Amino acid sequence: MTDTALKAALYLEAVLPALPLLAAHDAPMAAALAGPDVALSFSAPGGLSTRLAITNNLPAVTRTPKPGDARLWFPTAGQVVRAFDGAGRFALAVPFGNVARLPRAGRLVVAGKRLETLLNTRADAHLALHAWGSLAVGIRAAVTWLRRHPDGPGTHARLGRGLVVFACPAFPAPLWLDLATLETGSGEPPQAFTVRIEFADLATVIAELDHQLDAPAALGLGTLRITGYLPLAENLGLIMLKAGNLLKPNNH
Amino acid sequence: MPISGLKPPTPLRLNFFNSQSLFRRAAAVIPGGIYGHTTPAATIPGAVPYFAASGQGCRYRDVDGNEFIDFMGGYGPMVLGYHHPEVEAAADSARRLGAAFNHPTSLLVELAEKLTARIDFAEWAVFAKNGADLTTWAIMVAREVTHRPKILKIRGAYHGTHAWCTPGHGGLIAEDRAHIHDFPFNDVAALEALFAKHRGQVAGLILTPFHHPAFADSALPTPEFIAAANRLCHEHGALLILDDVRCGFRLTVDGSHTLYGYTPDLAVYCKALANGHSISACVGRSPHKAAASRVFLTGSYWNDPAPMAAALATLDIIARDNIPARLSALGQRFVAGFLSLGEKHGIRLISSGPPAMPYVRVADDPSFVRTQALCAAAVAHGVFLHPHHNWFMSAAHAEPDIDEALDRIGRALALITK
Numbered sequence: 001m002t003d004t005a006l007k008a009a010l011y012l013e014a015v016l017p018a019l020p021l022l023a024a025h026d027a028p029m030a031a032a033l034a035g036p037d038v039a040l041s042f043s044a045p046g047g048l049s050t051r052l053a054i055t056n057n058l059p060a061v062t063r064t065p066k067p068g069d070a071r072l073w074f075p076t077a078g079q080v081v082r083a084f085d086g087a088g089r090f091a092l093a094v095p096f097g098n099v100a101r102l103p104r105a106g107r108l109v110v111a112g113k114r115l116e117t118l119l120n121t122r123a124d125a126h127l128a129l130h131a132w133g134s135l136a137v138g139i140r141a142a143v144t145w146l147r148r149h150p151d152g153p154g155t156h157a158r159l160g161r162g163l164v165v166f167a168c169p170a171f172p173a174p175l176w177l178d179l180a181t182l183e184t185g186s187g188e189p190p191q192a193f194t195v196r197i198e199f200a201d202l203a204t205v206i207a208e209l210d211h212q213l214d215a216p217a218a219l220g221l222g223t224l225r226i227t228g229y230l231p232l233a234e235n236l237g238l239i240m241l242k243a244g245n246l247l248k249p250n251n252h
Numbered sequence: 253m254p255i256s257g258l259k260p261p262t263p264l265r266l267n268f269f270n271s272q273s274l275f276r277r278a279a280a281v282i283p284g285g286i287y288g289h290t291t292p293a294a295t296i297p298g299a300v301p302y303f304a305a306s307g308q309g310c311r312y313r314d315v316d317g318n319e320f321i322d323f324m325g326g327y328g329p330m331v332l333g334y335h336h337p338e339v340e341a342a343a344d345s346a347r348r349l350g351a352a353f354n355h356p357t358s359l360l361v362e363l364a365e366k367l368t369a370r371i372d373f374a375e376w377a378v379f380a381k382n383g384a385d386l387t388t389w390a391i392m393v394a395r396e397v398t399h400r401p402k403i404l405k406i407r408g409a410y411h412g413t414h415a416w417c418t419p420g421h422g423g424l425i426a427e428d429r430a431h432i433h434d435f436p437f438n439d440v441a442a443l444e445a446l447f448a449k450h451r452g453q454v455a456g457l458i459l460t461p462f463h464h465p466a467f468a469d470s471a472l473p474t475p476e477f478i479a480a481a482n483r484l485c486h487e488h489g490a491l492l493i494l495d496d497v498r499c500g501f502r503l504t505v506d507g508s509h510t511l512y513g514y515t516p517d518l519a520v521y522c523k524a525l526a527n528g529h530s531i532s533a534c535v536g537r538s539p540h541k542a543a544a545s546r547v548f549l550t551g552s553y554w555n556d557p558a559p560m561a562a563a564l565a566t567l568d569i570i571a572r573d574n575i576p577a578r579l580s581a582l583g584q585r586f587v588a589g590f591l592s593l594g595e596k597h598g599i600r601l602i603s604s605g606p607p608a609m610p611y612v613r614v615a616d617d618p619s620f621v622r623t624q625a626l627c628a629a630a631v632a633h634g635v636f637l638h639p640h641h642n643w644f645m646s647a648a649h650a651e652p653d654i655d656e657a658l659d660r661i662g663r664a665l666a667l668i669t670k
Binding site (some may be wrong): 029111162192193194214215216217219222223225226227228229230231232238 | 276467624
């Protein structure tokens, strides 16, 4: 898989799923999405496929298109990337502009703008959602990397099959990743954790997102607490770093 | 979050106010606050001391005045215990004469003669400060001897902090390990496959005498693996390098190869060599001496006579008092008592490693969460145990110390299981 194809997969599989996650805790986004049921399927060569559906005002992202979906077919992975990252824009531009004319889908433009705002800006009013959403994108980016990067399967085998929990008192809910299934979620995990990574505050999360956290010092200070199998946290962090770097603006 | 089966040992009986105050200062001016193997991050942050103040025998005090019966011994060096009078006297005597001279002192020669007399295959010796100084030098010697690039190593084995072997991730480039190939410990087929795949390219095989990875049980070598390591190195003209840094002089008086049956060409020693004083050694066979002389080796403080004097004294005591036998007996007493306590309190425990370097953890605990709770409780009761790293018996442990430690661990177990 080329870097471009991987980046396209990251947008479809890691960034887009942040929309329903954040909508559950962000009134402006929930309001934007409210309305008649609608389903959009994004697909591109290489088996890239993501379905965004709004049912009873609740958005959900899954992988498989369904009959009746409005289809957005991108002939190349590069077009997915160009649609999402937008010229000169930072990291994310959800490509709902070109679906605005679809019946019932116009409101996705507003929701997409809100998603961009939450993920790309750090206003105090939504700092917790920014940190939480960005971390969720990072976790799902790691999943995409493990699934699709040429080194992914081997790395996955070495990582093991544990369950990782990310928590912070300022988060709406913990985030988790089950390495056995590569499923992710929020809230209480389905089984006991293998390692739990707890940030004491948003400043520590932000520092981690910016790769500016002195983790050993934070662990000693207690602003970062890792309970359980530390090597898994360390190795997963490296994958999140690799995958997240692909979404950085200097990788356009 | 509740810990299945074991409760966190709260409230802790100890306070670590000074440790944590000092750490806040450290974190402001030192990357990591405390780096390397002694970082709190690798243990149980918040539940263990961060800074030591003093030690005596098998016990040490932290900067808050908490005292611990110690089963880590500075992660290995304190084989005879803190402040061993004979070792300290020897080191003090040398130190009074000076430190970094323009030349080595006679102690350099005496120590090399001591090691070559003590270790059956050793016909020469060199000295440095840390294990990594000489594991790295040893693989260079192997390359110089064989004119080959490849080094084979056990997957997950620790050989130091240098780029070819560090367990860390930062600052590495792919070329650092382009000629380093690893295989699972005790996997004869995998080792044979690597030798076959890189036929004519393997300079050396570096091994620890037994496998003692962090976050895992220790594993002893099988006779088949030892025989294969010896045979394959011989057949392929590769050097067998024994990294005896952690085990050397603590399992036997003359190097761990004699216990297990390895036939090394080079062996590296460090931790137990000088009872806490900074020195490491590499010994080798005569046919490799000329090649060794061509691999440049030096350091600003490597001729410091005080650690050499400490090493001479330590080696004498280890042989005179048969310290390995003592460590083994103490370890057996400690591990047996520990396992009995587990049974008494309804916690299934698993022990691994030789008795002198035991490791005990909670069974069915892949996350180590329960083992961490156990070790945190032990620390809170004044027994320093590491949840993820093998432990070290010290000759300064007396039977009453072992029994006192077990009594404290028993109370810790009672607290977290009631």
